[in-house]
Amino acid sequence: MTHDTLTITDNRTNQTYTLPIENGTVRALEFRQIKAYPEDFGLMTYDPAFMNTASCQSSITVIEGERGILQYRGYPIEVLAEHCTFLEIAYLLLFGDLPNETELKNWVSEITHHTMLHETTKKFMEGFRYDAHPMAMLVSTVAALSTVYPEAGNIHDPSNRLLQIKRLTGKMPSIAAMSYRHNLGFPYVYPDNDLSYSENFMNMLWKMVEPKYVANPVLAHALDILFILHADHEQNCSANVMRSVGSAHADPYLTTAAAAAALSGPLHGGANEEVLKMLDEIGSRENVPGYVKKVKEGHGKLMGFGHRIYKNHDPRAKIMKWTADQVFEVTGRNPKLDIALELERIALEDEYFIKRKLYPNVDFYSGIIYQAMGFKPEMFTVLFAIPRTVGWLAQWQEMFLQPEQKIARPRQIYTGHKARPFLALERRAPGGTRKD
Ligand code: ACO
Numbered sequence: 001m002t003h004d005t006l007t008i009t010d011n012r013t014n015q016t017y018t019l020p021i022e023n024g025t026v027r028a029l030e031f032r033q034i035k036a037y038p039e040d041f042g043l044m045t046y047d048p049a050f051m052n053t054a055s056c057q058s059s060i061t062v063i064e065g066e067r068g069i070l071q072y073r074g075y076p077i078e079v080l081a082e083h084c085t086f087l088e089i090a091y092l093l094l095f096g097d098l099p100n101e102t103e104l105k106n107w108v109s110e111i112t113h114h115t116m117l118h119e120t121t122k123k124f125m126e127g128f129r130y131d132a133h134p135m136a137m138l139v140s141t142v143a144a145l146s147t148v149y150p151e152a153g154n155i156h157d158p159s160n161r162l163l164q165i166k167r168l169t170g171k172m173p174s175i176a177a178m179s180y181r182h183n184l185g186f187p188y189v190y191p192d193n194d195l196s197y198s199e200n201f202m203n204m205l206w207k208m209v210e211p212k213y214v215a216n217p218v219l220a221h222a223l224d225i226l227f228i229l230h231a232d233h234e235q236n237c238s239a240n241v242m243r244s245v246g247s248a249h250a251d252p253y254l255t256t257a258a259a260a261a262a263l264s265g266p267l268h269g270g271a272n273e274e275v276l277k278m279l280d281e282i283g284s285r286e287n288v289p290g291y292v293k294k295v296k297e298g299h300g301k302l303m304g305f306g307h308r309i310y311k312n313h314d315p316r317a318k319i320m321k322w323t324a325d326q327v328f329e330v331t332g333r334n335p336k337l338d339i340a341l342e343l344e345r346i347a348l349e350d351e352y353f354i355k356r357k358l359y360p361n362v363d364f365y366s367g368i369i370y371q372a373m374g375f376k377p378e379m380f381t382v383l384f385a386i387p388r389t390v391g392w393l394a395q396w397q398e399m400f401l402q403p404e405q406k407i408a409r410p411r412q413i414y415t416g417h418k419a420r421p422f423l424a425l426e427r428r429a430p431g432g433t434r435k436d
Contacts, residue, residue, distance in 0.1 A: 012036045025054055044411050050235075056243060057402065060093060060394050061234040065309035070316065072232060073097070081319050086227040086387060087111055087197050090169055093232050093394040108197075114170030115191035115200060117178070118148045122188055125178050134179035134382045135264045141175045142168075143257035152251040155400070164252045165393045172386045173197070177204030180379055189213075198223040201386070206374075219373060222327045226369065229316045229362060230384050232391025238262040238269065242392040243399050244408040252396065259392045260385050266303070269388070272363040272380040274303040276336070276371060285342045292343070296352045304364030305347065311357040320365040327369050334372040340364065 004021045019030040032042035047053040062071050070077040073092050080089055084098070091099045091107050099107055124144050128137050145167075146152060152164045178188050181204075189204045192213065198220045203213035233239070242259040250258075263269035282291045295302050307314060328334065344360055347353045367380050375383065399405055429435045 008034070010034050010036070023057075028053070044413075046413060050240070055235060055240065055408070056399065058234065058395070058398060059096070060398060061232045061391070063234055063309045065307070065311050068310060068312040068315050070233075070314075077229065077315055078319060081225050081228050084228065085196070086224045086231070089228045089231050090387075090390040093390055094165060094397065110166050111170045111197065112191075112193050112200070114167045115174050115193075117171055117174050118145075120148070121145070121175070122178070125182055125188070128182060130185065131183065132179075134176070134183060134379050135260070135270070135385070137179040137182065138175055138382050138385060139257050139260045139264065141179070142172075142260060143254055145171070146251050146253035149251075149253065152253055155246075155249055155251065161252070161397060161400070165397065168252060168256055168389055168393060172389045173201040174204060176379075176382045176386050177201060179382060180205050180375075183376075183378070196220065196224075198227065216330055218326055218330050222323050222369065222373075225319065225323050226366060226383070227387035229319060230366075231387040232394060233388075235395075236268070237265070238388065239392060239395045242396050246396045246399055247405065247408040252393070255396060256389060256392055260389075263385055263388060264381055269363070269381045269384040271303050271361070272367040272370070272384065273377040275340075275363055276367045276377040276380070278303045279336045279339050279343075279368075282339050282343070285338055288339065288342045288346055292346050292350065296350070302343070302347060302353075302358070304360055304367075305353070306356070306358040307361045310359060310361065313359045314361045316362040317360045317365060320362065320369070324365055324369045324372075327372050331372040331374075334368050336368050336371065340368055 006019045006021055006026055008017050008019065009015070010017070013036060015034075017030075017034055019026050028045045031045060034043040035041075045053070060073065062074075063069065072080060072089065073096055075092070075098075080092075084092075087108050088099060088104060090111070091104065121141060121144070124141060125137065128140075149164065149167065151160060154160045174191055181188055186208075189207045191200050192203050193200075195203055195213070195215065199213075199215035201223065202215045202220060207213040235243075238259040241262040242255055245255045245258040246252075266274045278291075282288060292302070294300065324334075324337065328337070344364070347358070353359075366384070367377060370380050370383055371377070423434055427435050
């Protein structure tokens, strides 16, 4: 017998079962053969927040949480952030290898030529209230693109899938910039094909009456690095939504909108907005110990702290700090940084946070950088969604290539009523009881 097995004794029946172990994993379906009596459904596993369940096999991104390691397709994030552009990383995530010069030139050209939005998108955007949350505008507008590209529903055709991937990668910054300018009441700006991905995004955000927008190279580079850091993060909440909704064969625009909706939550990508609210609430360095005390007493959480997988440090947070220094050289130092640094210092020395392995995550510093660049906190998660779209699409595409792929459909443990008699309306009393 091979050693890569697990032997289980069911004490209800005294039966022994031997289950294969593959990649450090036991297939949950193997448990189904374990029955207490012949008609028994068989054992299930229960894991409400996927704490110990692999939902797919993936070769895109790996996180080693205990060692603070993040790699895209085998390359450490630190190396990629130092040497690559965001579109190189997009190619790497989507196609598996870094592009050579010709491949990169063609890829950049293709994405650049997909940045334009259909004119009706402008009208759609104009329908939102002046103070609509940009993330809600982004989610709705991405979903609305499904009406512009009905052929996107043909998800079984690889070339059609690739076309939609290019469109979504190209159009995401355009939608994000529209939502930004909508809040400000400024006219929307068309993309400029002479500019790089980040520069063009800055052009669509900040161009006013000048004939040609010239981006500050330090800020453009910083944005590109932030995009690289946020591009993918294996089976996080929104990637799981992307795969789950995609498994029902919804088109990629609706599927991406669903993933973006998950990202907007304050426990996920929405945390960067919450960090700034928290720093505002703290107000000054002197108030930090009092705030930390309140958190330890169970009043709220330190936003931007903690992670399901990282239990050492988040490698992205270190690059983020370096990027912040570059940005502050141009914009001036964000005074919130002092509060953030003090918060980090106190929390990292505190037994409560040490014991629970709570470290600053990617969202802790990103908001401070974005604010220094001139973004309101409401825009922060939108800035996260732009690069993460590439990660979602890589996960989505990989899902179709897996032979075991089926519609995602978990089981439940039913805790409700047993079958009970129906009561006609006139016989019902409050609380489901009968009148007589
Ligand atoms: N501040 C204070 N205490 C915390 C924090 C925090 N930020 N995060 C976790 N804890 C505590 C929990 O209360 C719990 O304590 P207990 O054991 O005494 O009950 C313990 O640490 C374990 O936390 P869980 O909530 O079980 O950890 P989980 O893996 O489910 O949650 C999460 C991870 C959602 C990121 C959590 O740490 C959190 O809410 N952080 C703040 C929000 C945030 O920054 N989210 C961004 C994550 S990165 C991203 O998605 C892009």
